[in-house]
Amino acid sequence: MRSLARILSFTRELTPLYVGIVVAAVITSLLTLAVPFITGAATDQIVAGLNGSQTVDTTIEAVLWLAGAFLVVELISTLVSSVGGYWGDVMAARMRTILSTRYFAQLLALPQRYFDNELTGKITSRLNRSITELTQFLNFFANNAFTMLITTVAVLVISAIYWWPLAALLATIFPIYMWLTAKTSVRWQALEKEKNHEVDVAAGRFAEVVAQMPVVKSFVQEPHEHAGFSRHYHRIIGVTRTQSRYWHGMDAWRRAALNLVFFGLYALIFIRTATGEFSVGDMVMLIQLMAMARQPVTSMSYLVDASQRAIAGSTDYFEVMDQRHDRQPDPRILAAIGPVEQTNTTTPTTAASPDASGSPEASPHPAPASGEENASVRAVVGKPSSPRAELEVSDLRALRASAVAGQDGPGSQEAVPAVAFRDVTFGYEDGPDVLRGISFHVGQGEKVALVGESGGGKSTLASLLMGLYPVHSGAVEVFGADVDELPVPVLRAGVAAVFQDPSLFSGTIRENIAYARPDATDEQVRAAARVANADRFVERLEQGYDSLIGERGLKLSGGQKQRIAVARAVLKDAPVLILDEATSSLDTRSERLVQAALDQLMVGRASLIVAHRLSTIAAVDRIVTLRDGQVDEIGAPAELAVSGGIYAELLALQNQGTEAAKKALQQYGIAG
Numbered sequence: 322m323r324s325l326a327r328i329l330s331f332t333r334e335l336t337p338l339y340v341g342i343v344v345a346a347v348i349t350s351l352l353t354l355a356v357p358f359i360t361g362a363a364t365d366q367i368v369a370g371l372n373g374s375q376t377v378d379t380t381i382e383a384v385l386w387l388a389g390a391f392l393v394v395e396l397i398s399t400l401v402s403s404v405g406g407y408w409g410d411v412m413a414a415r416m417r418t419i420l421s422t423r424y425f426a427q428l429l430a431l432p433q434r435y436f437d438n439e440l441t442g443k444i445t446s447r448l449n450r451s452i453t454e455l456t457q458f459l460n461f462f463a464n465n466a467f468t469m470l471i472t473t474v475a476v477l478v479i480s481a482i483y484w485w486p487l488a489a490l491l492a493t494i495f496p497i498y499m500w501l502t503a504k505t506s507v508r509w510q511a512l513e514k515e516k517n518h519e520v521d522v523a524a525g526r527f528a529e530v531v532a533q534m535p536v537v538k539s540f541v542q543e544p545h546e547h548a549g550f551s552r553h554y555h556r557i558i559g560v561t562r563t564q565s566r567y568w569h570g571m572d573a574w575r576r577a578a579l580n581l582v583f584f585g586l587y588a589l590i591f592i593r594t595a596t597g598e599f600s601v602g603d604m605v606m607l608i609q610l611m612a613m614a615r616q617p618v619t620s621m622s623y624l625v626d627a628s629q630r631a632i633a634g635s636t637d638y639f640e641v642m643d644q645r646h647d648r649q650p651d652p653r654i655l656a657a658i659g660p661v662e663q664t665n666t667t668t669p670t671t672a673a674s675p676d677a678s679g680s681p682e683a684s685p686h687p688a689p690a691s692g693e694e695n696a697s698v699r700a701v702v703g704k705p706s707s708p709r710a711e712l713e714v715s716d717l718r719a720l721r722a723s724a725v726a727g728q729d730g731p732g733s734q735e736a737v738p739a740v741a742f743r744d745v746t747f748g749y750e751d752g753p754d755v756l757r758g759i760s761f762h763v764g765q766g767e768k769v770a771l772v773g774e775s776g777g778g779k780s781t782l783a784s785l786l787m788g789l790y791p792v793h794s795g796a797v798e799v800f801g802a803d804v805d806e807l808p809v810p811v812l813r814a815g816v817a818a819v820f821q822d823p824s825l826f827s828g829t830i831r832e833n834i835a836y837a838r839p840d841a842t843d844e845q846v847r848a849a850a851r852v853a854n855a856d857r858f859v860e861r862l863e864q865g866y867d868s869l870i871g872e873r874g875l876k877l878s879g880g881q882k883q884r885i886a887v888a889r890a891v892l893k894d895a896p897v898l899i900l901d902e903a904t905s906s907l908d909t910r911s912e913r914l915v916q917a918a919l920d921q922l923m924v925g926r927a928s929l930i931v932a933h934r935l936s937t938i939a940a941v942d943r944i945v946t947l948r949d950g951q952v953d954e955i956g957a958p959a960e961l962a963v964s965g966g967i968y969a970e971l972l973a974l975q976n977q978g979t980e981a982a983k984k985a986l987q988q989y990g991i992a993g
């Protein structure tokens with residue numbers, strides 16, 4: 322119930338609508354209560370006319386007035402309930418919007434760790450169910466709960482006025498019905514949970530399959546995927562059978578109890594009418610009143626169920642909303658999440674405050690920078706977070722400028738590297754440490770290649786540099802500032818990544834290139850494409866930069882996708898670059914074009930390269946080799962070529978050119 326109250330407070334801007342719906346429902350139910358009185362009075366008038374106690378004309382006039390009153394009541398009721406219905410629809414749509422957009426904002430603020438453990442389809446399925454059940458329940462509740470209450474109380478009071486045993490008998494049905502419904506609900510909910518689990522798992526797989534259709538097709542696994550999917554839904558049929566059998570069994574008991582009570586009520590009313598204690602009009606009115614009392618009783622079971630489902634939905638919803646945020650997320654995203662208490666999240670204000678943002682002074686691993694640099698770094702990091710992304714990019718630029726100034730300045734004792742790993746140890750969640758005591762740096766404008774066995778932690782180092790995971794110990798620094806303490810938008814605006822999988826979005830080529838800067842001019846987009854060697858193929862397309870590229874760039878070749886991804890990074894113009902090279906997915910010509918694009922991109926930037934080609938490795942300034950999660954060697958290619966370490970070993974393997982050598986190279990993710 323607490324989670325439902327949270328939903329109401331979470332969507333408090335909808336309060337006027339809730340109140341409006343409730344008022345409309347109350348008016349409608351009060352008007353409906355007038356109907357039995359009108360029909361009762363009309364019956365008495367007709368009986369009086371037939372008895373001869375009044376003239377036919379008087380009777381007709383009286384019943385016509387009563388029919389007119391009936392019409393007015395019905396018209397007002399129709400009007401008010403239509404307005405209430407409209408407000409209900411608007412409330413549902415607005416609630417869906419509020420809950421969905423805040424949920425999406427929340428997902429955008431969650432750390433990578435959350436997504437490592439969740440399936441996309443599952444997230445969507447759960448969101449849809451939570452929101453549908455919540456909106457349905459609140460709409461039903463606002464429309465019916467108060468009406469039910471008013472009707473029930475009114476019927477009890479009126480029948481008590483006529484004859485108290487009627488009210489007493491009627492009152493017995495409510496506790497019986499509630500008790501039976503609550504009893505049913507426990508098991509019903511458990512079965513519902515089972516069904517939801519099956520739906521979520523199926524939806525998770527569904528989304529994965531759709532996203533990776535070529536893989537499914539190439540492995541001819543359509544029947545297998547289809548069978549798996551249908552298995553989940555067939556299990557749902559099984560659970561539904563049990564659930565429905567149980568529900569309807571219990572419902573039969575509930576209805577039987579209801580019928581028994583109503584049998585007693587009708588019998589009492591008929592007997593008292595026959596004995597002359599009730600008039601025929603009283604009888605008609607009381608029977609209608611009793612019929613009106615039936616509806617709240619039967620709706621009660623739906624209300625209890627819907628509320629149970631809504632409670633489950635809101636619990637699911639808040640389970641995600643209460644997840645810990647990524648460290649210091651974008652203030653604009655925090656604002657979009659709305660009023661969720663996150664005791665464990667740094668708010669934008671505290672994120673921006675010098676102490677909480679963690680100046681390098683506060684870091685356990687201070688940057689090798691002068692006091693002046695630290696002060697300027699703190700000034701940049703600690704300034705109030707700007708709502709404009711461009712300012713965030715310039716934040717890191719300012720850090721870089723301060724680092725460069727310190728490096729060249731007369732008082733500087735040591736250069737501030739663009740990137741520094743200082744004694745970094747890290748492992749995923751409960752797993753073993755993947756990296757241990759890693760220390761190396763990438764100077765400004767320097768190219769550093771990471772070389773190590775597949776699974777040796779190269780991509781993990783790149784993830785740590787992007788601040789996707791917090792290190793266990795040690796520090797990763799960018800221009801002297803600790804990555805784990807820099808506000809995430811500042812850090813990520815300053816680091817561009819080109820992954821092996823280009824990960825483009827559906828939409829046009831222009832939108833993809835301008836992803837980091839949606840307000841970029843056409844000329845800027847074209848210039849970025851030129852640097853990335855993408856301009857010629859784009860211009861050959863019928864729609865040029867307006868060509869739609871399909872989901873994840875499906876309509877482009879591997880090399881074309883890579884070059885669009887490079888152009889995207891060029892336009893981002895970040896001072897630090899992470900490159901996870903594309904390898905065998907490209908033919909030689911494409912590879913050359915992509916390589917040339919990457920070479921252009923790297924000019925003047927600090928580049929950390931997860932290298933997959935020996936030719937690339939040979940062209941870098943320094944190589945860092947990893948062995949068993951630790952740094953093995955660091956040095957220029959020429960030095961390491963003769964040191965007898967991993968790089969020398971790789972060169973020797975390449976020279977052998979045998980199948981065994983190729984296999985050994987593959988273990989290092991090296992294509993040759």
Ligand SMILES: Nc1ncnc2c1ncn2[C@@H]1O[C@H](COP(=O)(O)OP(=O)(O)OP(=O)(O)O)[C@@H](O)[C@H]1O
Pocket residue numbers: 437749752755773774775776777778779780781782989990
């Ligand atoms: N999100 C994750 N959750 C848990 N473990 C992970 C995750 N990502 C990677 N790992 C594990 O961390 C280790 C290092 O992986 P990483 O991807 O960094 O290696 P790599 O050197 O980049 O490999 P490759 O060259 O094959 O891409 C591996 O054992 C991998 O299984």
